[in-house]
Amino acid sequence: MFSGKTEELIRRVKRAVLARQTVQAFKPRIDDRYAKTRIVSHGAIAIDAIAVSGSASLAERVEPDTDVVAIDEAQFFDRGIVEVVDSLADSGVRVILAGLDQDYLGRPFPPMPDLMAIAEEVTKVRAVCTVCGASASRSQRIIQAGATVLVGGSESYEARCRACFRPRDVAAGTR
């Protein structure tokens, strides 16, 4: 959340485009927060993207002349994405993925651990802890006051450092 992952992905895509490389950007269809066919950062920078339902659909959409495949919100893909990107990389395609490495309980967020393991390079971008201002590595789930049942939209997230992260403390007014 708010760590600049998507900004960094977009920055790398724009550099590849400037270098006259053919780029295809993808995002999971589950992520409809901003726009269906664009990757938009919190800072409102955007690039065109293809929304796909899963790894098989992504593999089908990669064109033969594509040099770079960029994937946002990689943590929402099925496990098949690991094989798909490995095979793309084997065939000479540069693959850039952005995703959350941990879920709201601080656990590794599949399939990110496998993707990070096979990657040539991993960059961890960090948000700022909303409590103490330290470098944040976690996403704290906050249940808004008045919400008794956890349904879509009743929870939100904020960046927390390891010390301020309260994985099971999700009641209203957790600070």
Ligand SMILES: [Zn+2]
């Ligand atoms: Zn903190």
